[in-house]
Amino acid sequence: MKTTVIGVQLLKIPVVEDTRGNLAFIQKDVAPFEFKRVYYLFDVPSSAYRGGHSHIVQQELLIALSGSFEVVVQDSLVKKSFILNKPNVGLLIPTGIWRELQNFSSGAVCLVLASDVFEEADYIRDFDAFLESKK
Numbered sequence: 751m752k753t754t755v756i757g758v759q760l761l762k763i764p765v766v767e768d769t770r771g772n773l774a775f776i777q778k779d780v781a782p783f784e785f786k787r788v789y790y791l792f793d794v795p796s797s798a799y800r801g802g803h804s805h806i807v808q809q810e811l812l813i814a815l816s817g818s819f820e821v822v823v824q825d826s827l828v829k830k831s832f833i834l835n836k837p838n839v840g841l842l843i844p845t846g847i848w849r850e851l852q853n854f855s856s857g858a859v860c861l862v863l864a865s866d867v868f869e870e871a872d873y874i875r876d877f878d879a880f881l882e883s884k885k
Contacts, residue, residue, distance in 0.1 A: 757844035817858030826884035
């Protein structure tokens with residue numbers, strides 16, 4: 751029985767530890783893709799729901815810079831949930847994976863590194879259409 755969502759994985763972000771405070775960095779050998787867009791979600795109410803889509807081509811790396819939130823990912827067979835709550839851990843979401851973000855804590859900030867610029871045609875926003883695309 752399959753228990754993982756294809757290609758979704760947690761990635762360790764390098765950290766330089768210092769008594770004055772830690773410094774995390776992301777460069778070309780950390781993310782498995784070249785990122786062309788960076789955006790972040792903040793001031794999301796705890797009852798709000800973000801995401802609810804899949805990408806045809808784009809890949810993303812999600813990082814909880816502050817606070818915590820849950821990311822539910824799904825391919826055509828398996829659904830899995832990840833709690834992101836550490837700024838040195840990112841969740842890699844490859845193409846063709848449905849994602850939903852929920853349960854944001856107070857002060858949560860979700861940083862997203864995307865492999866491409868925004869292009870509406872790259873989004874599948876209807877879950878049934880997503881499932882159909884997986885056939």
